[in-house]
Amino acid sequence: MVNKLPPATRQPHSYPGKLIAVEGLDGSGKSTQLYLVRRWLELEGYKVFFTEWNSSSIVKNATKRGKKRNLLTPTTFSLIHCTDFADRYERNILPMLKAGFIVLADRYKYTALARDTVRGCSERWVEKLYSFAAQPDITFYFHLPLKTALGRILAGRPELKYHEAGMDLGLSPDPVESFKIFQGRIHKSYEALSKKHGFTRIASDRPIEAMQEEVRDIIRAQIDLPRFKVVNR
Amino acid sequence: MTIAKRFYGEGLPGVDPASLNGKLIVLEGADGSGRSTQTALLTDWLERRGHAVTHVGLRxxxxxxxxxxxxxxxxxxxPRTLSLFYATDFADQIENRIVPALRAGFVVLADRYIYTLMARDIVRGAEIDWLRSVYSIAPVPDLVIYLTVPPQQLLERFIYRGRNLDYWESGMDIGYSRDWFDSFIRYQTDLHRVFTQLQREYGFDIVNGNRSRQAVTRDLQARIEAVVDPPEEKKG
Structure with a gap:
């Protein structure tokens, strides 16, 4: 068998599966919402697969080393995360889309687009870098006023990590202050992406149940769910 | 004549292209084409002439x-993950080795460059468009030399040196053939075809590596001299 690179995908994808992604700032409630979607689809008996944006040991080691020797630049930071994403994409997401599953992604390539452009990478470059990853069928963007988001995150997190706080950008010597500026820029970046890529916007400053109801309604309307029923044998 | 050092694409965040005063010279060619030997000889030659030299390579x-x-x-x-891994590795060298050396006025001798990385991926089915964009972060070299040696000749050099064929350099992952020698010849032939394609776009100097070591060295020196010591820039 010839081991070849799959072609870069343009929207929309033609795989039998469906891809639903959630994006938004930390504290926007996206993970909770996606968890509830997952439970709903599983309990209703649909073929569903969940994947989340977390770093593999490869990236963790490299970023640790990079940080220690101050080696990471915006470009290498972007590339190392894309390497990690590609591995996850081709190992988990793509096979599941081909196998006809509803794939639920807690953060997707837009997380990288938002973050890397804030770090100074060219938007065109990062977008092309991630062009191999299929466009989701629905991208839910959980948005809320920046102030609310910051309050939620900072309340539950006493210590901020170096890159998480955007300390590498030299915005402020104070991690909390740096984090606030950094998140503000990411927020702006998300807003721009939302327009450009047609995200489905969900207002996050509401009760969990109300948000979930809206999310499920949208999924029901846009995805032919019966097609994804698990067939009992 | 000073050519401003440019990038293939939009450049790197925070790097001023005008500050890159050194010279970037790239040697491309298959394993066994004489790259390492020539790099060592050229280093001696350049240092004797008073140039500070630094080396970069893949991985x-x-x-x-x-x-x-x-x-x-x-x-x-x-393949995509491996490709991106190489790109990360290379970007790291661009930013942490090549750019600082060029800034400091060094002659940077690159034992292979983005073209090898691109060619390997293209042979494995990657879209050239994607690769072109990924590697648009690379500085444009002052000179790219592609040492060509026919695959059959490369094989003989391997055997002569008592070396085994390398799994990747033989393209065994591609699945041309279960026979290593056969796979090697086909892989190297494909790589050469892609290099010829890239040559048209990126403009390499193609140098026949299938000659005596001395003849190749003299040839390379003449080409490098024109770049690092052009007549009008010579002092005393």
Whole structure:
């Protein structure tokens, strides 16, 4: 068998599966919402697969080393995360889309687009870098006023990590202050992406149940769910 | 005549292209084409003439060099992941070695460059468009030399030196053939075809490596001299 690179995908994808992604700032409630979607689809008996944006040991080691020797630049930071994403994409997401599953992604390539452009990478470059990853069928963007988001995150997190706080950008010597500026820029970046890529916007400053109801309604309307029923044998 | 050092694409965040005063010289060619030998000879020659020289190559970054070596041995990564790993490794060297050396006025001798990385991926089915964009972060070299040696000749050099064929350099992962020699010839032939394609776009000097070491060295020196010591820039 010839081991070849799959072609870069343009929207929309033609795989039998469906891809639903959630994006938004930390504290926007996206993970909770996606968890509830997952439970709903599983309990209703649909073929569903969940994947989340977390770093593999490869990236963790490299970023640790990079940080220690101050080696990471915006470009290498972007590339190392894309390497990690590609591995996850081709190992988990793509096979599941081909196998006809509803794939639920807690953060997707837009997380990288938002973050890397804030770090100074060219938007065109990062977008092309991630062009191999299929466009989701629905991208839910959980948005809320920046102030609310910051309050939620900072309340539950006493210590901020170096890159998480955007300390590498030299915005402020104070991690909390740096984090606030950094998140503000990411927020702006998300807003721009939302327009450009047609995200489905969900207002996050509401009760969990109300948000979930809206999310499920949208999924029901846009995805032919019966097609994804698990067939009992 | 001073050509401003430029990037293929929009450049790197925070790097002023005008500050890159050194010279970047790239040697491309298959394993066994004489790259390493010539690099050593050229280094002596350049240093004798008073140029400070620094070396870069593939898979030498501090950032992911280890992980990349491990991944290659395990052969567990998808082609795209491996491709991006190499790109990360190379970007790290661009930013942490090539750019600082060029800024400091060094002659940077690159034992392979983005073209090898691109060619390997293209042979494995990658879209050239994607690769062109990924590697648009690379500085444009002052000179790219592509040492060509016919695949059959490369094989003879390997055998002569008592070396085994390398799994990746033989393209065994592609699945041309279960026969190593056969696979090697086909892989190297494909790579050469892609290099010829890239040559048209990126403009390499193609140098016949299938000659005596001395003849190749003299040829390379003449080409490099024109770049690092052009007549009108010579002092005393």
């Amino acid at each position: 030498r970054s501090e950032l992911v060099g280890e992980e990349l070596a491990a991944a290659k041995n395990g052969n567990v990564l998808s």
